[in-house]
Amino acid sequence: MTEKEVILTPEGLRKLEDELDHLKSVKRKEVAERIKAAISYGDISENSEYDDAKNEQAFIEGRVITLEKMLRNARIIQEHEVNTEVVSIGATVILKDVEFNEEVEFTIVGSAESNPTENKISNESPVGQALLGKTKGTVVEANVPAGMIQYEILDIIKK
Structure with missing residues (x-):
């Protein structure tokens, strides 16, 4: 195994x-x-x-x-591997919550180091999965415990 x-x-x-x-x-x-x-x-x-x-x-x-x-x-994941054209692990994503018109920022990490209080979300979480592979300007939907949430990807950066 x-x-x-x-x-x-x-x-x-x-x-x-x-x-x-x-x-x-x-x-x-x-x-x-x-x-x-x-x-x-x-x-x-x-x-x-x-x-x-x-x-x-x-x-x-x-x-x-x-x-x-x-x-x-x-x-x-080394910094030079982080792609800012599409959301990938290691990238920091600046999002707009479509419903509340608020900006949030998440860094996509592996599940072993996810920490929501530090805005580090897992690539395996509903939001992380919805964001992976998407580009700036895309609106994504994720089914979270509070219901369906929509984010618009404003920017993808390296931190």
């Missing part, structure tokens, strides 16, 4: 590498100390501190495995 390709910008790659490094170099040690302290309390069969620390350890190890797999399957 082939593993899914993870599309990242250089910034997204750095964030994942930093998270992995932090988990391996800081969090693992912290949890090991918590487990050691909990064991020193004696009987671990009914020791909630021990149980909590073991659960956190399992979560950290699972996240480390996930991050390593993502980085192994990463394809980095």
Whole structure:
């Protein structure tokens, strides 16, 4: 079974590498100390501190495995690959919400680094899928949880 390709910008790659490094170099040690302290309390069969620390350890190890797999399957989108003629991953798109006549700006990224609070939307999201491959001046429709939304593409830029 082939593993899914993870599309990242250089910034997204750095964030994942930093998270992995932090988990391996800081969090693992912290949890090991918590487990050691909990064991020193004696009987671990009914020791909630021990149980909590073991659960956190399992979560950290699972996240480390996930991050390593993502980085192994990463394809980095370099700035020179970003096309400003059509919407592509890595491009920043300036849109006009047709209904409310408001401008919004999104950067199209791979799902691993999407963050709506930073206006980074996934290429797999309804809006991301609707925008990909489209040109300036095109009006796109996307079915989002709030209903159908229309955006006019005002500009496609590199950031």
